[in-house]
Structure formats: C-alpha cells, structure tokens
Amino acid sequence: MITGGLAAAAFAADRPKRILGKTGLKVTTLGFGSMRTFDPGVIRRAVEMGINHIDTARSYMDGYNEQVIGAALQGLRNRVLITSKVKIDTPSKMKSDVEASLKALRTDVIDILLLHSIKRPDELRADEPRKVIEGLKRDGLIRFSGFSTHLNAASIVRSATKDSLYDIMVVAYNFRSDEALTHALEQAWRSGHGIVAMKTQAGDYRDDRPAELSHHQAALKWVLSKPFISAAIPSMVTYDQLRENLQVISGTPSEADLEILHRYDEKIRTELCRFCGACISTCPHRLEIPEINRCLMYLEGYHDHDLARRSADELGLKDAFALCESCTSCSARCVFELNLAAQLGRARTFLG
Amino acid sequence: MKTICAIAVLLNTAPLPLCGADIRDLVLPADFAPGWQWDFEPEVYGPDNLYQYIDGEAELYIDYDFFEMVTASYALECDESVTFTLDIYDMGTALNAFGIYSSYRRPDHDFAQIGCEATVSALNIRFYKGKFFIQINAGSTDPRVSPALLAAARRLEKAIPGAERPAVLDMLPGEAQLPHSLAYVTRGFLGQSRFRRTLRASYSIDSGTCTAFVVLFENEPAARTALSDLQATLREQSEEIETDGALLSARTPYHGALFCRQHDLLILGVNGELDDKTALRMLDRLQNHIEKVKSGVN
Numbered sequence: 001m002i003t004g005g006l007a008a009a010a011f012a013a014d015r016p017k018r019i020l021g022k023t024g025l026k027v028t029t030l031g032f033g034s035m036r037t038f039d040p041g042v043i044r045r046a047v048e049m050g051i052n053h054i055d056t057a058r059s060y061m062d063g064y065n066e067q068v069i070g071a072a073l074q075g076l077r078n079r080v081l082i083t084s085k086v087k088i089d090t091p092s093k094m095k096s097d098v099e100a101s102l103k104a105l106r107t108d109v110i111d112i113l114l115l116h117s118i119k120r121p122d123e124l125r126a127d128e129p130r131k132v133i134e135g136l137k138r139d140g141l142i143r144f145s146g147f148s149t150h151l152n153a154a155s156i157v158r159s160a161t162k163d164s165l166y167d168i169m170v171v172a173y174n175f176r177s178d179e180a181l182t183h184a185l186e187q188a189w190r191s192g193h194g195i196v197a198m199k200t201q202a203g204d205y206r207d208d209r210p211a212e213l214s215h216h217q218a219a220l221k222w223v224l225s226k227p228f229i230s231a232a233i234p235s236m237v238t239y240d241q242l243r244e245n246l247q248v249i250s251g252t253p254s255e256a257d258l259e260i261l262h263r264y265d266e267k268i269r270t271e272l273c274r275f276c277g278a279c280i281s282t283c284p285h286r287l288e289i290p291e292i293n294r295c296l297m298y299l300e301g302y303h304d305h306d307l308a309r310r311s312a313d314e315l316g317l318k319d320a321f322a323l324c325e326s327c328t329s330c331s332a333r334c335v336f337e338l339n340l341a342a343q344l345g346r347a348r349t350f351l352g
Numbered sequence: 353m354k355t356i357c358a359i360a361v362l363l364n365t366a367p368l369p370l371c372g373a374d375i376r377d378l379v380l381p382a383d384f385a386p387g388w389q390w391d392f393e394p395e396v397y398g399p400d401n402l403y404q405y406i407d408g409e410a411e412l413y414i415d416y417d418f419f420e421m422v423t424a425s426y427a428l429e430c431d432e433s434v435t436f437t438l439d440i441y442d443m444g445t446a447l448n449a450f451g452i453y454s455s456y457r458r459p460d461h462d463f464a465q466i467g468c469e470a471t472v473s474a475l476n477i478r479f480y481k482g483k484f485f486i487q488i489n490a491g492s493t494d495p496r497v498s499p500a501l502l503a504a505a506r507r508l509e510k511a512i513p514g515a516e517r518p519a520v521l522d523m524l525p526g527e528a529q530l531p532h533s534l535a536y537v538t539r540g541f542l543g544q545s546r547f548r549r550t551l552r553a554s555y556s557i558d559s560g561t562c563t564a565f566v567v568l569f570e571n572e573p574a575a576r577t578a579l580s581d582l583q584a585t586l587r588e589q590s591e592e593i594e595t596d597g598a599l600l601s602a603r604t605p606y607h608g609a610l611f612c613r614q615h616d617l618l619i620l621g622v623n624g625e626l627d628d629k630t631a632l633r634m635l636d637r638l639q640n641h642i643e644k645v646k647s648g649v650n
Contacts, residue, residue: 035408036415038455041606042543045589060409062456062476117407150403198408235411237540239585294398310444311419 015050016249018230021194023144023167025081025111028052029224030249031233033198035060039237040072046242047076055170055198055233056105057085057116058097066104077107083170083196085116085148088123094132098141112168113142118149121159130165144168150199157184162191172199173229175222182226189228197223197232217248224249273297279340283332285323289340291315296347312351321352375422378440378484378511382426385503391425391435391491412455413441415539416448426504428496435491436501440508443485447518451536453480459532459554466505468517474498477505482514523551523566525641530554530561541567542607544585546578547619555634562624562631564638569617579614586610599635601628615639 017026031053032046043054054073056065066084073080082105086097101110113136118124124147136142146168149156153171160166161184169188173181174197189195200223201216216234223232236242273293280286295317299308325348330341375396382390395405398420402410405423413421421441428434443449450468456478461471467481475490475497488504490497521534533554541550552565569575583600586593592603600612604623611631612621620642622634 033408036411036539038537039540039543039606041604042540044606045543057408059407061412064456064458148407150407199403235408237543238545239543239588240545241540294400297400306417314419 015052015246017052019194020196020230021167021189022192023112023194025144025194026052027081027194027196027231028249029229029231030220030245031055031083031196031231033233033235034065034069036235036237037065038068040068042236042239042242043069043072044076045239046236047073047080049242049246051246052079053081053083053111053231053233055083055196057114058101059085059087059116063100063104066101070104070106074106081111082107083112083114083168084110085114087116088118088126088129091128091132094129095136098136102141109140110142112144112146114145114168114170115147118147118156119151121152121156124156124160124163124166133165146170146194148198154178154180154184157181157188161188161193166193168194168196170196170198170233173197173223174200175219185226186228194230195228197229198234200232200234217244220245220248273334273338273343278335279332284327285320287320287324287332288315289332289344292317292320292347293338293343295351296343299350300346308351312347317347317351321348324348375420375440375442378508379422379424380426380438380504380507380511384426384507385500387429388426388500389429391427391432394422394424396420396422413443413452416452416455417444417538418442418448418452419444425491426500431494433492434494434496436497436504437487437489437491438504438508439487439489440512441485441487443483445518446480446483446514446516447520447536448538449480449483449485450518450521451538452485453478454535455537457532457535459530461532463532467509467512468515470505472502475501477501479505479509481509481512484512484514486512520568521551522645523642524553524564525637528556530556541565542582542610542623544578544582546574546581557624557626557630557634559626559630560624562622562626562634564634565621565623566638566642567619567621569619572614572617575614575617575619579612579619582612599632601631611635613639615642618642 015028015030017028019025020027028051030051032043032051032055034043034054034056037043054069056069058066069082084101084105086094098110098113102108113133115129133145137145144167146166147160148170150172157169157171160169171185173185185195201219220232220234223229234245236245273290277290279289283289295308295311295315298311299305324344330344332340334340376394379394382388397405399414399418402413402418402421419442421439423437423439425435425437441452443452457471462473464470464472466477467479470477470479475493477488479486486508488501490501524534530553535552537550537552538548541547541552547567549568550565552563554561555564567578569578579600583593583595586602586604594601598613602610604610607623608625609631610621610623612619613635620635620638622631
C-alpha cells in the first residue's frame, strides 16, 4: 500500500501554489477534476507537469474513477494530494465506502475526504456523519475533512464557517456567482477554512476543443484571482484541456480577459434561459418556450446540431413554430430579460 | 463514399422516438408490486440541472448527449426505511445508451439478459434498451429489496421501446474479444481532443491481452488531422515514435505499445504489451473485419 502524499510540494516547485486554510497544505492553484477522465495518461501527465492534487469521489463511475486514479498514480502517490468524497449514509455504509475508496486508490490514507454534495446546512450538523469523520481521522485513514456543495452554497458555507470539522469547502463558484456567495466564501477563508472552486465555467462545459485564449481560460483566471480561493478543479479529459488550463495559472486576469468574460456574460445572460417557465403564461399560445430554448441551447451552446434537431422533432416543435409565426409581434416576456422574440426567431430559423 | 454511407448506416444516429409520450409515462406505478408505494413522486431532470440530482457525475451523462431523465423512489408500505430508486435516462440514441452503460460495466460484474444487457447485484441493476439507460439502486440492504429491483427491471424491460443492439458495435471483431470489454467512449480517448467517438475492446493475444479500437470521424481529412495531433502529443511527451505516413507506432509509458493506422474516415488502433508483428496482425485483422462489415451493410 502506498502512504499518503505530502512531499508533493517539492515536485511542483514551478507551479503556483496556495495554502489550503489551516491545513497548511500547499496546493497548486490548478487541481485536477477527474470525474470524466478515463485515460490514466492524462492524469499522470498532469502530475508530471506539476499539478499536485486530484479530486475524485466514491460515486464517480460507480467507483471506477478511483481505480483509474489509483492505477495512474502508481509510483507517484507521494507527489499528489488526493481528495475523495463519500455520501452521507449509515455509519457502516460510509465506513465501507471509504475502505473501498482506499483500496481503489491503492493508498492507505486519503488526504482530504469530503461529504459529497451537501444540499442543506442541517446535513453538516448531523451527529452520525460527524462521528464517522472523526473516527476516520483518529484511525489515520483520512487526514483532513470537508464537504462539497452546489446548491444553497452561500447558506451552507455560512453554516459551516468556524465549524472545525470542515477544514475544506469545495464549492461551485465562478464569475457569475452572486455577492452573497462571494462574501460567505471570503468569511470562511478568513476563519481558516480552505476553499476550492469547482464549476468554474458557468456555461458551456462541453467545449473541449483546443483554443488560444478562450472564455474557459478567462473564467478560470477570474476564479483564481480571488485570494480566498486556494485552488480550482476544472474537469480535464484531454491533453489539450490540461495544456489550456496550465497556461492560465501563472497569470492574473488581464483587461482582455475581463472583456472576454464581460462579453461572454452578456451573451449568456441575454441568451441563456433559466428554464423557470415564467414566460409561458405571457405567450398567447402558451408555448413551451423553455423547451424551445433548451433545443436552441443544444445548438448554440453545445454546438450539437443532431441533439438540437432530435429534441425539436421529439417535442413536435414544427406545430409550435407555426403558432409562433402567426403572431405579428411577440408578447412573450422573460423575467430575466432574455430577448424571447430573438430566441424564438432563431429557433424557428434553425430548427423549424 | 461507400465507406461513408456504410458507416452512417451502422451509426444510425437517427433519434428513437418515444411515440410522443412523456418520459414520466415510463415510470412504474406506485403499486408496481404488492406492498410497495412511492417514496417520492417522479422528478424530471435535464442537462442544465441534472447536477442537482447526481452532482459532478452529470458531466458524464452530458458527454453522452443525455437528453432528460426521470427518477422515482419506492418504499415498502409496512417499512418505509426499505427503499429503492429508479432512474430512467433518455440518452437520445441506442449507441449513447450503450455508451453510458459501458462506462459503468466491468468484466467482473454479474450479468443478466434484461433489455439488451444488464449488470446485476443485490443492490443495483443497470441495463440499456433502445435509447434508454436504466439504473435501479437499493436504498437499503434489507433482503426484501433485491427481488423488488429485479421485478422492477423486468417490468420496465417490457415497457421500454427499442430492442436492437446498436449495429456499429459490430465494427470490432467478436473473435477473441474479452467478454463485456466493449465500450463506446465519446470524449478524450487516449486523452485526445479529436478522438470523440471511439469503440474499444480488449482482446486475448498470445502474450496476454491488448486493446483494439476504432475512432469514427465525419470525413477523411478529420481522421488525418486527428492522427497528426496524436503524433504531435506523443512527440511532446518525448515518446519513441515511428511513422511512415500511413502507420504510427510508439512506445508509451501510459499505454504500452501503440499502433494506429488511418483507414478512410476511421482510425484503427491497438495498444498494450505487444510486439510489432502482433500489432500489425491485429490492425490488419481489424481492417479486414471492417471491410466485411461494410460489405455486409452494402
């Protein structure tokens, strides 16, 4: 069995690092989000290029993702910090999940164990999961603990601030996150918690084409410009994505980056439907406008014409478009100020 | 042109309709089996909010062009702590349904003939049928759950349309293929951005096992560019590379020996611990097999 890694810092000397709160761990600002990574070569390459922490979870690919990482890190374990996640469940299930993680990762200690996907503050206060975490630390099977969260993040972060059980918080955070979350994270950081950002892209996650300066890079730079963020963990599946992200981490956002993000924000703010459905009642034909917008998103956001076409056909949008065209002007209104007339016009043009 | 048509026929990416029905219609009724009821009612998720249900794993489904899913949870009327969850994913095409299924499938799983194929355990059943991928997960280790999972799977199997195994899976030869090793990968095979639609499987060879793969492209220039990119990646990683234009071979620390050849709009490849002779024989075998499959289609 390979022991936990903390000599990692010595090998990542040429990559920027930050301290992860009171843990004292020095992590590269770019971590490796491995959820979609099937190829161990990309993981090994990332470590060779100086990334010193990898994020996975017990539930990813039903445990296979941890096996991929375990295989990839053979001979490299002492250069890398491993974060994995366990879902809140009965104590015996949580313990057996962590044991399975250790085995799959081929290590005798997980550096950081997170409670996976916390949705409510009360989950963090529940006795049994806390006792499990404390027991795992006592037994030396994990070194530090924390949680990950996507939803209600600001309230969850606030509730966990100053809770010494949660050394690290992994939170969906990007240039579109609101001030409440930014403030909560800053307070948590000031209280000594380590903050790691995930979901840094805030939009088109599927664009894995090689790029020069892309909005992906600008978005990543924006997150890493925040002093309370120790690291970001974007998903990386290909060598191109690894290269693109490594280009980012040595700099701070320039005026050009901010302009890219501003244009991107404008684009998605006025073109990205939130699927709330509030617009339906404003349309005289009560068209399923969110569904039409979804098809348009597949086309324009995901660049997937086949999926957009299939979806439009399955929804029977031809009839909807005929009704849409029968109006001389569009009275549908979006509470978030999306230009629905323009959206529907494009949908009719490209999917009609 | 013949190759393009033949590949297109095999891929058959035309959408499989749900006959105008809502995906919720596929959910088993609350009393699908005596003594069971809904724990919570069906909920539908799409690509924009699937992460609210399955967190970061949602990205994997989006990689396979996931369209929408419905989830429902069931509990025993007499003991509500005994539960299981049913997840039905519309993956848009039968190939993507197989793809996501294959990303979970391991050769050491137990298998059953449910739908096109299923992996089964006391606490989980996964299967695919038509364009749907189905997961049934026990929420309890109570012995009453396991028979309910199977009953649910059998009922769903009858309700879900579609039946054929995607024809394109036959592009890799069946002989000497290790059982249940075939997979369809839509992103980053070998870490390559351009290797977006790849079939791969493990094969038994004299020296052990190897992986054979076929990467599908829209046209020949795209295949050529992808092979060129692979060569550039290998050079950047200072791997030992040989190429004569048509064939690329390399010794890599991550994948062992790697041999790739462009064939029309495909890249054929083998990798593993194998010598040059065996690798070239495998490539020829792959190519001959694909030609046979194509002529069968034509």
